[in-house]
Amino acid sequence: MAGIAPPGEYDVVVVGSGPGGLQTAYCLERLGVRTACISRDDGPGGMFRALPIFGRLLSWTKPDAPEPRGSRAYEWYDHNSLLADDGEHADLVAAEMDRAYAVPSRPEMERGLAAFAERAPVAVRYGCAWESTRRLDDGRLALATSDGEYVCRAAVFALGVTEAWRSPISGIDAVPHYVDTRAPREYEGRSVLVVGKRNSGFEIADGLLPWARRLLLVSPRPVSTAVLAATTVRVRYMQPLEDHAQGGGTLVLDAAIERIERDGGGWRVLARGTTRPGDHELLADDVIAATGFATPLRDLPALGVSTVAQGRIPALTPFWESVGAPGVFFAGNATQGAAGIRRHVNVGSSAAVHGFRYNARVLARHLAETLAGAEPVRRPLRPDEVVPFLLGEATRAPELWAQKGYLARAVELGADGAPCDVGVVPLAHFVDAAGPDAAAVAVELGESGAIFPAVYVRRGGRVEAHDLQPEPLNRFDGPGHAAELEALLR
Amino acid sequence: MIDAESLAPLSLFADLEPPQLHALALTLEEERHPRETRVLRQGMSGNAFYVILNGEASVRIDGTERARLVPGEFFGEVSILLGEPPTADVVAASDELRCAVLPGPEFRELLLRHPTVLYRVLQIEARRLRNANLWRE
Numbered sequence: 108m109a110g111i112a113p114p115g116e117y118d119v120v121v122v123g124s125g126p127g128g129l130q131t132a133y134c135l136e137r138l139g140v141r142t143a144c145i146s147r148d149d150g151p152g153g154m155f156r157a158l159p160i161f162g163r164l165l166s167w168t169k170p171d172a173p174e175p176r177g178s179r180a181y182e183w184y185d186h187n188s189l190l191a192d193d194g195e196h197a198d199l200v201a202a203e204m205d206r207a208y209a210v211p212s213r214p215e216m217e218r219g220l221a222a223f224a225e226r227a228p229v230a231v232r233y234g235c236a237w238e239s240t241r242r243l244d245d246g247r248l249a250l251a252t253s254d255g256e257y258v259c260r261a262a263v264f265a266l267g268v269t270e271a272w273r274s275p276i277s278g279i280d281a282v283p284h285y286v287d288t289r290a291p292r293e294y295e296g297r298s299v300l301v302v303g304k305r306n307s308g309f310e311i312a313d314g315l316l317p318w319a320r321r322l323l324l325v326s327p328r329p330v331s332t333a334v335l336a337a338t339t340v341r342v343r344y345m346q347p348l349e350d351h352a353q354g355g356g357t358l359v360l361d362a363a364i365e366r367i368e369r370d371g372g373g374w375r376v377l378a379r380g381t382t383r384p385g386d387h388e389l390l391a392d393d394v395i396a397a398t399g400f401a402t403p404l405r406d407l408p409a410l411g412v413s414t415v416a417q418g419r420i421p422a423l424t425p426f427w428e429s430v431g432a433p434g435v436f437f438a439g440n441a442t443q444g445a446a447g448i449r450r451h452v453n454v455g456s457s458a459a460v461h462g463f464r465y466n467a468r469v470l471a472r473h474l475a476e477t478l479a480g481a482e483p484v485r486r487p488l489r490p491d492e493v494v495p496f497l498l499g500e501a502t503r504a505p506e507l508w509a510q511k512g513y514l515a516r517a518v519e520l521g522a523d524g525a526p527c528d529v530g531v532v533p534l535a536h537f538v539d540a541a542g543p544d545a546a547a548v549a550v551e552l553g554e555s556g557a558i559f560p561a562v563y564v565r566r567g568g569r570v571e572a573h574d575l576q577p578e579p580l581n582r583f584d585g586p587g588h589a590a591e592l593e594a595l596l597r
Numbered sequence: 598m599i600d601a602e603s604l605a606p607l608s609l610f611a612d613l614e615p616p617q618l619h620a621l622a623l624t625l626e627e628e629r630h631p632r633e634t635r636v637l638r639q640g641m642s643g644n645a646f647y648v649i650l651n652g653e654a655s656v657r658i659d660g661t662e663r664a665r666l667v668p669g670e671f672f673g674e675v676s677i678l679l680g681e682p683p684t685a686d687v688v689a690a691s692d693e694l695r696c697a698v699l700p701g702p703e704f705r706e707l708l709l710r711h712p713t714v715l716y717r718v719l720q721i722e723a724r725r726l727r728n729a730n731l732w733r734e
Contacts, residue, residue, distance in 0.1 A: 415629060570638075
């Protein structure tokens with residue numbers, strides 16, 4: 108252990124050994140960037156042990172799928188494995204699935220991660236806790252850790268969004284947070300009020316349904332069943348919602364809580380209706396704050412790291428660099444802090460492994476080019492290959508499907524006028540950066556739920572966007588789309 | 598989500614009751630953009646309604662500044678209402694531009710659900726139209 112990534116000077120230091128940290132460190136090491144990956148945990152995927160309430164992940168891993176295991180196209184059917192250059196290491200969560208469900212259990216996910224770290228491999232200095240951060244006069248960053256000081260040109264924080272966070276409600280600090288929820292049987296016969304109606308709120312409600320006497324979920328916003336039906340969280344939501352709709356003892360209330368106070372051995376919660384006006388006085392034996400999580404930023408705000416979502420998530424540029432602190436990058440779940448261009452529905456999956464693993468690979472390439480002098484990707488294409496290549500990507504590229512409207516595949520014209528594939532880039536970077544004539548394709552989701560390719564064409568420094576037609580089987584590589592794209596690129 | 602306290606001082610939402618303001622605050626997203634970043638792109642993106650919370654924005658048509666927007670002012674609504682791409686770039690014109698953001702479909706729902714917000718949006722649009730006409734004369 109003493110030999111792995113000891114304190115010292117590096118191009119990049121990656122903090123964290125969850126899926127975001129492992130993926131970033133793996134990609135940086137493969138690109139030859141001098142990298143140290145450190146983790147306070149004693150093994151990969153500490154969150155899966157620290158928050159054992161998560162019984163199962165929400166996103167799918169399908170051991171059998173339309174595309175062969177280990178292929179790039181298969182990644183779309185396995186949302187939880189990390190990306191590897193070697194196909195043998197590319198579907199390690201799929202190999203762990205016992206097939207009781209199409210989503211992995213927590214131990215299956217943890218074993219898949221550990222197998223990746225060991226076999227890919229990723230060199231991590233475990234048991235090394237990041238403690239504080241400062242900016243040196245030459246602009247580099249110094250990270251003080253339990254093992255000594257690391258100095259780097261860029262730091263990538265892959266800390267998860269794991270710190271218990273409470274919304275600013277009077278009295279809420281006195282009630283247990285989601286992370287403090289006890290075993291379901293300990294709620295036998297009790298009435299439980301859950302503050303929050305998002306994933307964690309409904310997850311608790313689902314777990315307590317067989318035990319609690321009465322469940323009450325309260326938050327200001329109504330639940331949108333139309334949205335839920337098509338998202339990965341539906342398994343958590345549907346049972347308590349059905350119970351509510353049929354009057355089975357669960358109540359789902361749209362109300363803003365104004366105060367939570369002790370009432371004998373229980374609690375009194377005062378709330379005001381939002382979708383329907385009216386004041387409520389609610390009594391419960393237990394109250395649980397399922398109000399979400401924040402990124403554990405420690406002293407980073409002092410360095411200029413600003414946040415969104417009530418201070419919970421760092422505000423990030425298209426390449427996931429802090430808006431206020433150059434050289435401070437984020438990987439993993441926190442990459443949801445990059446907004447994207449919002450041309451259609453914002454559906455990037457940066458908060459889940461299947462989205463942020465691609466962000467990590469794009470970030471590693473960006474850092475390798477900007478800090479370590481790596482040559483940009485430039486794969487020459489024949490002029491007649493451009494249209495089939497871009498449409499093939501729109502049809503099959505897992506990066507574009509996972510990160511709809513956020514990541515794009517770009518082709519640009521070289522100085523000699525010959526086209527080159529320049530890889531996967533953040534769409535916002537493509538449309539805002541100056542550059543030679545180029546085209547990029549992204550997969551987008553429209554308001555009606557239709558999925559379609561969008562093409563962004565840069566000519567003389569100006570970028571225009573064009574949406575191509577949806578196709579019922581999601582095959583965008585047929586002659587109709589080819590004719591449409593050829594006309595745009597002519 | 599955003600904190601209700603950030604919204605309370607905005608005249609746009611001045612007629613909402615505190616519970617409605619709380620619900621709206623959970624619907625709104627928050628964005629921060631460094632100086633010279635495009636938030637709205639002429640002829641291209643634009644399916645969201647932005648209200649400035651801190652900082653300033655520059656409205657530019659073909660690169661020429663046509664207006665400055667300050668906290669409390671909003672942009673992006675024309676694209677949503679007409680279903681057309683923006684006719685101008687909106688660019689962060691301070692070290693950091695902080696906005697509350699509402700996706701297009703939810704902006705339409707907000708206007709239909711809260712007539713007082715709709716009325717205030719109309720008032721501001723009327724003022725902009727009057728100023729544009731004055732400028733033409």
